[in-house]
Amino acid sequence: MRIVATMLILCATAIAQAQTPAPKPTLADVLKASQPSDWRPLDPARTLYLDLPAGRVVIELHPKIAPNHVANILSLAKEGWFDGTAVIRSHDNYVAQWGDPTEKKAVKTAKRKLEGEFTTPVGKDFAFDKLPDADGYAPEVGFSSSFPVGRDAKAGTAWLAHCYGAVGVGRGNETNSGDGTSLYAVTGHAPRHLDRNITVVGRVVQGMPLLSSLPRGTGNLGFYEKPEQQVPIKSVRIAADVPAAERISLEVLRTDTATFTKAVEALRNRGGDWFKVPAGYIELCNVQVPVRVVAK
Amino acid sequence: MRIVATMLILCATAIAQAQTPAPKPTLADVLKASQPSDWRPLDPARTLYLDLPAGRVVIELHPKIAPNHVANILSLAKEGWFDGTAVIRSHDNYVAQWGDPTEKKAVKTAKRKLEGEFTTPVGKDFAFDKLPDADGYAPEVGFSSSFPVGRDAKAGTAWLAHCYGAVGVGRGNETNSGDGTSLYAVTGHAPRHLDRNITVVGRVVQGMPLLSSLPRGTGNLGFYEKPEQQVPIKSVRIAADVPAAERISLEVLRTDTATFTKAVEALRNRGGDWFKVPAGYIELCNVQVPVRVVAK
Numbered sequence: 001m002r003i004v005a006t007m008l009i010l011c012a013t014a015i016a017q018a019q020t021p022a023p024k025p026t027l028a029d030v031l032k033a034s035q036p037s038d039w040r041p042l043d044p045a046r047t048l049y050l051d052l053p054a055g056r057v058v059i060e061l062h063p064k065i066a067p068n069h070v071a072n073i074l075s076l077a078k079e080g081w082f083d084g085t086a087v088i089r090s091h092d093n094y095v096a097q098w099g100d101p102t103e104k105k106a107v108k109t110a111k112r113k114l115e116g117e118f119t120t121p122v123g124k125d126f127a128f129d130k131l132p133d134a135d136g137y138a139p140e141v142g143f144s145s146s147f148p149v150g151r152d153a154k155a156g157t158a159w160l161a162h163c164y165g166a167v168g169v170g171r172g173n174e175t176n177s178g179d180g181t182s183l184y185a186v187t188g189h190a191p192r193h194l195d196r197n198i199t200v201v202g203r204v205v206q207g208m209p210l211l212s213s214l215p216r217g218t219g220n221l222g223f224y225e226k227p228e229q230q231v232p233i234k235s236v237r238i239a240a241d242v243p244a245a246e247r248i249s250l251e252v253l254r255t256d257t258a259t260f261t262k263a264v265e266a267l268r269n270r271g272g273d274w275f276k277v278p279a280g281y282i283e284l285c286n287v288q289v290p291v292r293v294v295a296k
Numbered sequence: 297m298r299i300v301a302t303m304l305i306l307c308a309t310a311i312a313q314a315q316t317p318a319p320k321p322t323l324a325d326v327l328k329a330s331q332p333s334d335w336r337p338l339d340p341a342r343t344l345y346l347d348l349p350a351g352r353v354v355i356e357l358h359p360k361i362a363p364n365h366v367a368n369i370l371s372l373a374k375e376g377w378f379d380g381t382a383v384i385r386s387h388d389n390y391v392a393q394w395g396d397p398t399e400k401k402a403v404k405t406a407k408r409k410l411e412g413e414f415t416t417p418v419g420k421d422f423a424f425d426k427l428p429d430a431d432g433y434a435p436e437v438g439f440s441s442s443f444p445v446g447r448d449a450k451a452g453t454a455w456l457a458h459c460y461g462a463v464g465v466g467r468g469n470e471t472n473s474g475d476g477t478s479l480y481a482v483t484g485h486a487p488r489h490l491d492r493n494i495t496v497v498g499r500v501v502q503g504m505p506l507l508s509s510l511p512r513g514t515g516n517l518g519f520y521e522k523p524e525q526q527v528p529i530k531s532v533r534i535a536a537d538v539p540a541a542e543r544i545s546l547e548v549l550r551t552d553t554a555t556f557t558k559a560v561e562a563l564r565n566r567g568g569d570w571f572k573v574p575a576g577y578i579e580l581c582n583v584q585v586p587v588r589v590v591a592k
Contacts, residue, residue: 209512
């Protein structure tokens with residue numbers, strides 16, 4: 001009888017476990033289980049420190065997209081061109097933008113007026129971690145070096161998507177009217193209609209609230225009407241040029257790993273006790289690629 | 297010879313005009329050409345004035361969606377329950393949330409703990425202005441009384457989408473743990489994964505910067521850690537209960553008109569001199585239904 005009873009208990013347990021699906025992991029679960037190799041440090045050679053009176057905004061520039069503009073922005077930072085410029089615009093549900101309010105500041109070594117790099121030619125070797133979920137603004141979307149991107153495989157081009165925190169190059173009507181002297185960051189709902197219409201070079205990886213909580217400008221398009229409303233920029237420096245002791249040690253989750261695939265699934269179908277209806281879908285800009293501070 | 301010359305000039309002109317497509321209208325063009333009947337006033341009986349020290353946030357509640365929660369929030373406003381509560385949370389790229397920091401304030405006539413209205417049963421008579429563009433978070437999307445909505449025709453349900461400015465009912469893990477005493481507004485990229493997981497009752501139609509530019513809370517999930525960081529709420533009143541001279545006269549663009557269809561197309565394929573590549577697609581939350589102030 002004891003053997004039969006034991007077997008019945010074992011069977012009942014097995015049935016109960018089979019009927020109770022394993023709990024869906026949350027993003028926090030996935031990140032907790034991640035390995036060091038799932039993360040990569042920022043590349044200091046293409047990381048900018050935008051220092052405002054209230055603190056530091058850290059911006060990472062893409063290694064392959066919009067190379068001429070990335071190079072020019074690094075040039076501008078190296079010659080200290082941004083120092084003493086200002087945040088000139090804060091447009092609700094759109095962008096914060098910074099640049100030279102006088103529009104007269106001379107550039108020393110960097111170039112003026114680059115031909116737009118609204119898309120960048122890429123080949124089959126382009127690091128593209130596809131997101132299978134459909135997207136209305138691009139033939140394909142995914143991630144490249146942890147940045148959200150759109151890709152047109154037929155045209156052989158890719159571009160950074162205008163997700164929250166995306167950093168782009170302000171321009172006028174002419175396609176060659178931008179050069180990096182005026183940059184913006186997306187501070188509202190992702191304006192994906194801007195994709196392929198303007199050069200996007202990177203994204204904010206830390207310090208976003210310093211831009212997103214700025215008072216909104218009262219002028220047209222959110223420009224600050226009075227000089228005293230503009231937020232002065234102390235400096236923009238390349239992290240590699242900053243003494244190591246002053247740098248911030250940040251890591252970004254890599255997007256070419258099994259861990260990242262699990263992270264995306266944890267966002268596509270959310271676990272935990274709070275969610276009741278899984279979406280079964282994740283939109284590109286709803287994947288906020290995690291960044292973490294590394295203890296020194 | 298003169299007749300031939302004239303005919304040649306006329307032909308050349310006709311050919312030139314045939315080859316130059318009519319310029320695409322911008323949203324501004326469409327709104328400029330709109331008729332008074334393309335707009336509707338806010339319904340003061342379901343419009344809330346959330347008065348903060350820095351100014352007024354105007355919230356419109358939907359006439360049909362989440363009726364029990366809308367009624368309860370109107371009850372709470374009528375009994376002055378919100379007066380002296382506060383904005384308790386400002387979470388970057390997510391929400392601002394307000395409620396009673398003490399969590400002890402008694403409710404007089406309104407109800408506590410309503411069963412969630414994460415979706416609302418709707419029939420064929422539900423005012424639904426479909427947006428033909430595909431959406432990953434709902435079987436169909438569109439507009440209802442100028443609010444962005446998702447609809448599941450098979451299930452016979454609809455819900456307000458979590459676009460920027462959407463106002464929803466804070467809850468805990470249990471589906472009946474919300475009642476309107478804590479509300480939130482979306483202040484970042486639209487968290488559409490929240491759709492059908494929480495009761496959404498309306499949207500901010502004016503004053504959004506008063507919420508979106510609030511300093512971010514330093515506590516977990518953006519909660520303000522210190523009481524002095526919370527933003528006091530002077531009052532929340534129903535517009536209909538406010539003397540006419542104190543009301544703000546606002547109109548919203550109707551979403552069931554030919555003008556609205558033109559407005560959406562002007563966003564789907566943007567006109568003007570700045571855009572170079574039309575998207576050919578518009579995402580639900582990228583349609584910001586216009587609101588305008590009416591001169592008294």
